[in-house]
Amino acid sequence: MSARLIDGKAIAAGIRAEIAERTNHFRAETGVVPHLAAVLVGENPASEVYVRNKRKACEGCGIASSLHRLAGNASQAELLELVATLNADRAVHGILVQLPLPKQIDETAILDTVDPLKDVDAFHPHNVGLIVQGRPRFLPCTPHGCQRLLQAAGVQTAGAHAVVLGRSEIVGKPMALLLMQKGAVADATVTVCHSRTRDVAAITRQADILIAAIGRPEFVTADMVKPGAAVIDVGINRLDDGRLVGDVDFTAVQETAGALTPVPGGVGPMTIAMLLENTLQAARWQTPPAR
Secondary structure (H helix, E strand, O other): OOOEEOOHHHHHHHHHHHHHHHHHHHHHHHOOOOEEEEEEEOOOHHHHHHHHHHHHHHHHOOOEEEEEEEOOOOOHHHHHHHHHHHHHOOOOOEEEEOOOOOOOOOHHHHHHHOOHHHOOOOOOHHHHHHHHOOOOOOOOHHHHHHHHHHHHOOOOOOOOEEEEEOOOOOOHHHHHHHHHOOOOOOOOEEEEEOOOOOOHHHHHOOOOEEEEOOOOOOOEOHHHOOOOOEEEEOOOEEOOOOOEEOOEOHHHHOOOOOEEOOOOOOHHHHHHHHHHHHHHHHHHHHOOOOO
């Protein structure tokens, strides 16, 4: 029997509609327009697409967006100066520095400079620390989007064994942290696999919930998946023939999993929806209460 498809595109559309309604209410109540500033360094084609999609989503929800470009050979000092300017701009509520950055720039140094109250990606160490302690300011966009997909699909996480493939700062680590916390769509027993893990397949076959986020096209095959498991595919990889595929062999795993996200149309739209949610929340925190 084929797995149930977890339609991230449809779920995200519903969330964006809710955000648009809340944004309109916030604007009417305060006169403030939430504003997301995106920073793009260089001309990475994938980054161009991601930023364009994020800005389009902002417009659809009543959130202002601006794009700040620097040349691919820009110095770290130039980028730090731009981030400082955006930090000081009271009309800007969220700052998104599109990754990856050119090699001459230290990503960590840049992300550490973003004002934690405007860090809508939740990459700043202050925000990461709050997540670790179970009292987040912002929830990281992609991991939170995965949680919302599990919730919408009716997947029980409490007491489940969740296996996360990948230990990146953007997805793997925060995904594990969110699933192991107390609360809704959490309370799971979490195992993290990475490049040094021995016999990965033996571990993934134990997973009630499998999150694939390692950046290797179609790495997860049917024999790596427990029958009936929920599989969330975070990966997005372009093959030589131009096709976009995830980290999961969709066609094969579809016959084993109980629920499965597609690529594209799974996690990607949810990441953008969570970014919008964080931007609205950031605007709320930065807007003084009416007297």
